[in-house]
Amino acid sequence: MDVLSDVIAVMRTGEPRSALVEWRAPWGQRFRTVPGAAGFQIVLRGPCWLIPEDGDPFPLAAGDVVFLPHKGQHGLADAPSTPLVEHVCDPQDDARFERRYAAAPHEPPPAGSSTTVTLCGAYQLDAARVHPLLADLPPLLHLPARLGHHPRLRAAIDLLGAELEEPQPGTAALVPALLDTLLLYILRAWLADQPVDGRATGWAAALADPAISTALEAIHHDPARPWTVGSLGAHAGLSRAAFSRRFTALVGRPPLAYLTWWRLTTAMRLLRGSDAPLSVVAEQVGYGSEFSFANAFKREFGVPPGGYRRNSKAAARKLTSALAGP
Structure with missing residues (x-):
């Protein structure tokens, strides 16, 4: 696996909502x-305003993507002055995906009012082992819609x-996979947009x-290999000292500190996911x-x-029992 795929595989727990x-x-x-959840908002149709927990409100347009990787608290409204109603976005909710209406779906909208459609969601992350990439x-990633950008x-x-x-047969299997795909594309887009x-x-x-x-690819591809600073530097095409400084x-x-961290993080995943x-x-x-x-x-x-x-x-069994209900 490559580095970004590994990060998602280790950090993600449960199913997204x-x-x-x-x-x-x-x-x-x-x-x-x-706690431990990351959230996103995507504007599919119409305008709205995002009200961050810290900072000034700013307008969003159709196609804009907002990702909140750490805490996720935020507000959305038709205008900055509109009062906000509380909603808890919990990735452990039993409803994995749904369509909701802020008004009755068959009611005609009031004259002169605007309609906005958003796609929101949350990912449960392992708060005990946050990868340094995340x-x-x-606190907030805003990817504005631009024609031909990040297709x-x-x-x-x-x-x-x-x-x-419009749910179809197979939607229950497709949506979690598409949500994982979306998370990877959001991170890719942000990384690609960073000036380096x-x-x-x-x-x-x-x-x-x-x-x-x-x-990094070598470490993630084969963490069990007896890597040294010298062998990693040679693999990267640098002298030992130059590689250590740059890494x-x-x-x-330092390289070996990250190697140890990744080995033990991988071990956590193996212990959770296998016998x-x-x-x-x-x-x-x-x-x-x-x-x-x-x-x-x-x-x-x-x-x-x-x-x-x-x-x-034991924690997984407790969560499964809680989601199953009485």
Whole structure:
């Protein structure tokens, strides 16, 4: 897997939620997400205003995309002065996707009022293990609609909107896949829009740097390999010292520190998602023995890998029971 795919695979938990909402002026709603969730808003038709938690309101137009990767609190309204009604956007809600109306769907709109259609949603992320790429994102990403710009993102939006507007056989399987696709395209679009020069730092600059991105791909492709700073530098085509300096400056931690972080993060995913013996998990993430793996895991997370697996499975069973209802 490539770096961006790995980030999504590790960070995402549960299934995303989405809704197609038709608003009729005057309207205003405040969206709050549960801890660890990221939210998005896409304007499909008509104008509206986004009211961020911090900062001034600004107008949105059809085709605009807003992604809130950290907390997700925000408001939407037909005008900045319209009072906001509270709504909690919880990715663990039983309704995975739906179409909602801010007014009765068959009521004629009042004379002179405008109608806005938005596509909103939320992703549940692993708050205990935030990948630095996502931590590097600003509180709010605004991707304005521009003709011919990010055509794949636009295609994903059109497909998702069509499935929610007119559900067909297979919609229940398509919508979660399209939501994951949408998240990847949003992140791709933001990374592509970042100005990168010789002084830039952060993950946008790291992935745009041929040498550092090559090293990151190598780590993610084969975390179990006994990498050293020298072998990673050689793989990237740089001397050991030059590679270490550049990697640390762009990624925010030294090469072997990131390698260890990624190995243990991958181990968390394997422990949650499989019943493989601890010795197998240790081998898959580059530890020579179950003992050394257990020590490293407990040092990082404060709990041994076996205990982490039991706790994760118990939490998953509790969530499944809660969603199933009485």
